Amino acid sequence: MADILQVLYTIVPAALIASTPLLLTALGGLFSERSGVVNIGLEGLMVMGAFSGIVGTLFFESIGFGFASPWMGMLAAIILGAIFSLFHAVASITLKADQIVSGVALNFLALGLSVFIVREVFDSGQTDAISARLFRIDVPLLSEIPVIGSMFFSRIYATTFLAFIVVAIVWYVIFKTPFGLRLRSVGEHPMAADTMGIKVNRMRYIGVMLSGALGGLGGAIFAITTAGNFSAGTIVGQGFMALAALIFGKWHPVGAMGAAIFFGFAQALSISAQQIPGLSEIPQVYMLILPYVLTILALAGFVGKAEPPKALNQTY
Amino acid sequence: MFGLFIPLIAIGFGFFAGAIIMLFSGNNPMTGYVALVQGVFGDLYYFGETLQQMIPLIFSGIAVAFAFRTGLLNIGVEGQLIVGWFAAVIVGITIEAPMIIHLPLAILGGAMAGALWGFVPGLLKARLQVHEVIVTIMMNYIAMHIVNALIRAYFQESGQRTAFIHDSASLASEFLAEITNFSRLHWGFVLAVLACVLMWFLLWKTKSGFELRSVGYNRQASAYSGMNVKTNIIMSMSISGAFAGVGGAMLGLGTFEYAEILSSFTDYGFDGIAVALLGASNAIGIFFSAFLFGGLQQGANNMQGQANVAPELADIIIALIIFFVASSYLIRWIYSRLQSKKEGK
Numbered sequence A: 001m002a003d004i005l006q007v008l009y010t011i012v013p014a015a016l017i018a019s020t021p022l023l024l025t026a027l028g029g030l031f032s033e034r035s036g037v038v039n040i041g042l043e044g045l046m047v048m049g050a051f052s053g054i055v056g057t058l059f060f061e062s063i064g065f066g067f068a069s070p071w072m073g074m075l076a077a078i079i080l081g082a083i084f085s086l087f088h089a090v091a092s093i094t095l096k097a098d099q100i101v102s103g104v105a106l107n108f109l110a111l112g113l114s115v116f117i118v119r120e121v122f123d124s125g126q127t128d129a130i131s132a133r134l135f136r137i138d139v140p141l142l143s144e145i146p147v148i149g150s151m152f153f154s155r156i157y158a159t160t161f162l163a164f165i166v167v168a169i170v171w172y173v174i175f176k177t178p179f180g181l182r183l184r185s186v187g188e189h190p191m192a193a194d195t196m197g198i199k200v201n202r203m204r205y206i207g208v209m210l211s212g213a214l215g216g217l218g219g220a221i222f223a224i225t226t227a228g229n230f231s232a233g234t235i236v237g238q239g240f241m242a243l244a245a246l247i248f249g250k251w252h253p254v255g256a257m258g259a260a261i262f263f264g265f266a267q268a269l270s271i272s273a274q275q276i277p278g279l280s281e282i283p284q285v286y287m288l289i290l291p292y293v294l295t296i297l298a299l300a301g302f303v304g305k306a307e308p309p310k311a312l313n314q315t316y
Numbered sequence B: 001m002f003g004l005f006i007p008l009i010a011i012g013f014g015f016f017a018g019a020i021i022m023l024f025s026g027n028n029p030m031t032g033y034v035a036l037v038q039g040v041f042g043d044l045y046y047f048g049e050t051l052q053q054m055i056p057l058i059f060s061g062i063a064v065a066f067a068f069r070t071g072l073l074n075i076g077v078e079g080q081l082i083v084g085w086f087a088a089v090i091v092g093i094t095i096e097a098p099m100i101i102h103l104p105l106a107i108l109g110g111a112m113a114g115a116l117w118g119f120v121p122g123l124l125k126a127r128l129q130v131h132e133v134i135v136t137i138m139m140n141y142i143a144m145h146i147v148n149a150l151i152r153a154y155f156q157e158s159g160q161r162t163a164f165i166h167d168s169a170s171l172a173s174e175f176l177a178e179i180t181n182f183s184r185l186h187w188g189f190v191l192a193v194l195a196c197v198l199m200w201f202l203l204w205k206t207k208s209g210f211e212l213r214s215v216g217y218n219r220q221a222s223a224y225s226g227m228n229v230k231t232n233i234i235m236s237m238s239i240s241g242a243f244a245g246v247g248g249a250m251l252g253l254g255t256f257e258y259a260e261i262l263s264s265f266t267d268y269g270f271d272g273i274a275v276a277l278l279g280a281s282n283a284i285g286i287f288f289s290a291f292l293f294g295g296l297q298q299g300a301n302n303m304q305g306q307a308n309v310a311p312e313l314a315d316i317i318i319a320l321i322i323f324f325v326a327s328s329y330l331i332r333w334i335y336s337r338l339q340s341k342k343e344g345k
Helices: A002-034 A042-062 A066-084 A086-094 A099-122 A148-152 A158-176 A178-188 A190-195 A200-227 A238-248 A253-275 A284-300 B002-024 B029-041 B044-069 B077-094 B099-128 B132-155 B174-179 B188-205 B207-217 B219-224 B229-255 B268-278 B283-307 B313-326 B328-344
Strands: none
Touching: A002 A042, A002 A148, A002 A158, A002 A178, A002 A200, A002 A238, A002 A253, A042 A066, A042 A099, A042 A200, A042 A238, A066 A086, A066 A200, A086 A099, A086 A200, A086 B313, A099 B268, A099 B313, A158 A178, A158 A200, A158 A253, A178 A190, A178 A200, A190 A200, A200 A238, A238 A253, A238 A284, A238 B132, A253 A284, A284 B099, A284 B132, B002 B029, B002 B268, B002 B283, B002 B313, B002 B328, B029 B044, B029 B283, B044 B077, B044 B174, B044 B188, B044 B207, B044 B229, B044 B268, B044 B283, B077 B099, B077 B132, B077 B229, B077 B268, B099 B132, B099 B229, B188 B207, B188 B229, B188 B283, B207 B219, B207 B229, B219 B229, B229 B268, B268 B283, B268 B313, B283 B313, B313 B328
């Protein structure tokens, strides 16, 4: 029993930390896809976020912001992510490009542009490592709760809590505000929404830019907490895993949260399974492919049918 | 007329944007582009390497185009190429046979593996109306992780790769290497050209090719005229996957002669989308756009060496060309504005 608890004390915080970037990026994708714009470009937005998060942190460190630097870096990632997502927005909304092709191009562009700048500035394929890292903290009071306290509220990054607060905000915005209603109506039936006087393209621009902001934040948090620097290999597939979480969570913020935590668990397990008796027998590859297999099964209706927004991937 | 006009304008925009980026990053665009062109045509070795780069691009371009003709977007070429690469190398390592049997068998192995990886999303699309784009993306990751795990568990020879394939399964060509100053150009180039011809033949000269194009053009009308839309979807994805798998086999049997544990995607599959898009999904167009993108990638190395421009500039130009081709609406709009102005006068 004590052994199991000890394992959980290691795994649960690791899983929550791993799920944080996925969760934020998936929530970003939710805004875009609820407005009817497919966002295959989440990966690219995370790349851009990781890049600007690290470069921003290095910059603010150098001008003496100290431990505020990573937070300023994250802010930079939010802004640059939103601006960068305009490529996808302009191409797929105003210029009526195929949304999927435009998203693929966005992924290419993000990697090309960020690594290009890194090579020009740092004269190598990766940036310097940031020194002002975030620290894992114990939450006052909550971490004192027996069992649960050490599992969920100890040695965790503040960004993880931020992500869970964002879930509640996104849920409220999407389902309880006029803005959310408009956004959803544009994604379900743009023509009807247009008839009611809602500016379809403007709502879609906002949706895509929010995905850029949150995807940028997700990428920055991954880079700052987990990687510590930026190179072409920093973001490899996390954006697509976030997309998987969004679909597996049925385009619902709480669903996406559940899926992101689950995928985070799979990631944490695949890394630390070797130390856990009983689990070390399972080949790591099963854990690695789990999110992707589950998404296919969810889409096929074997894990409950996932119904996408009706006007998804349609230009208006 | 527009068929050629839009890609050329898009290429022009792409290179123009690349020049601006070079200017802003303190490089001389002229020096950069001269180095790029020299990196393709400046030496027989470079030219051979460019042709070598084209081989997998042609196959992945054909794969994307084939699915596209049926109204499907195959983002899974990357995964199909990876399993094809792996399967071909495994056949090349484990079987001993004379070349006349061994080499076709290895290529067939690649084709079969790729076809299987295309069959799954095709089947799900046809039977359960699951959108192929997300499934194929997920299949890419599944392919990479499974192949990595298999190599790690059973075939790891030295470092991160398998053993070399037997000579009887090799596409390497002393002749082609010699006339190109010992580049890695191999017989796969001939196969790639043949694949272009095969694609044209399949699509335009056979009954099922007609059906594939018809289904891509109008699904309802095709069903009404008695075509089996579901079978066509599955077949198109499988053929598409087979082409991608052979593209992978070209890497495994020709360029590298081994398979390796991949830490990230090869990107040949994604480049295939650009190749097919720019080539307007037809055989000749794909050949030329594969040459452009292969040349960009090859020339980028030289650009770094001679003009000190980071090679990622090639990726930026490719991405922008995709944006511009996909946004052909913009080009059409400008064109129609120009036309109406002319008429107004």
